[in-house]
Amino acid sequence: MVLVDTSIWIALFRKRNAEIGQKIWMLAARNEAAVCGHIWVEFLGGFRDDALRGSYAELLGAYPFLETPRAAYELAARLLAGHQRLGAGDAVIAATAITAGVALWSSDLDFRELAGDGLQLYA
Numbered sequence: 001m002v003l004v005d006t007s008i009w010i011a012l013f014r015k016r017n018a019e020i021g022q023k024i025w026m027l028a029a030r031n032e033a034a035v036c037g038h039i040w041v042e043f044l045g046g047f048r049d050d051a052l053r054g055s056y057a058e059l060l061g062a063y064p065f066l067e068t069p070r071a072a073y074e075l076a077a078r079l080l081a082g083h084q085r086l087g088a089g090d091a092v093i094a095a096t097a098i099t100a101g102v103a104l105w106s107s108d109l110d111f112r113e114l115a116g117d118g119l120q121l122y123a
Contacts (some may be wrong), residue, residue, distance in 0.1 A: 001032050001064065001066075001100070001102040001103075002027055002032055002033055002034065002103050002104070002105050002122045003034050003035070003036060003039070003049075003066060003093070003096065003097045003100070003102050003103070003104045003105070004024065004027075004033050004034065004035060004039070004063075004105050005039060005093060005104060005105060005106035005107070005108060005111075006039050006043045006093075006106075007106050007107040007108050008024070008105050008106060008107060009035075009039070009043045009060070010078060011042065011107065012024055013059075014055065023105075025111045028062075028063070031064065033063050033064075033113070034063055034064040034065065034066050034102065035060055035063050035064075035065055035066070036066040036068055036093065036096045037065075037067075037068055037070070038067065038069070038089050038093050038096070039093060040060065040065075041106045042089060043056070043060065044056060044057055044060065052104060066097075066100050066103040067098055067103070068095075068096045068099075069090040069099060071099050072092065072095040072096045072098070072099040072100075073092065073095065075095040075098060075099060076092045076095035077091070077093050078095070079094060079114060081097060082117075083110075083113055083114065085110050085113070086110060086113075088116075090108065090110065090111065093106075094106060094111060094114050094117075094119050097119060097120070098104060098117070098118045098119055102120075103120040103121060103122040103123065104119060104120065104121055105121070105122035105123075106121070
């Protein structure tokens with residue numbers, strides 16, 4: 001399973017990168033591309049048009065949804081305290097991936113500094 005970050009969904013739906021499209025469809029075919037609550041909010045919250053947001057919500061809803069347990073929020077607080085460049089949302093996303101034991105796929109380079117904290121990155 002791979003937790004697909006907001007940056008990847010944005011690039012996919014804006015059709016910015018054919019390689020991203022190929023990778024996501026490969027993961028989707030194996031039911032291995034997942035989302036979590038914070039990614040859901042970040043991605044869909046960027047659409048002001050209700051109909052467009054609804055259509056993207058329907059597409060995103062086809063992917064497995066990883067819950068974010070309390071342990072992930074506790075880890076997110078530790079990650080945030082230890083990494084000044086990390087935002088709260090990214091800390092929650094990283095902690096969700098770590099506690100679920102899945103890799104995170106993101107184009108956000110700030111996640112690299114969390115490798116020592118147990119975050120696995122998908123390339």
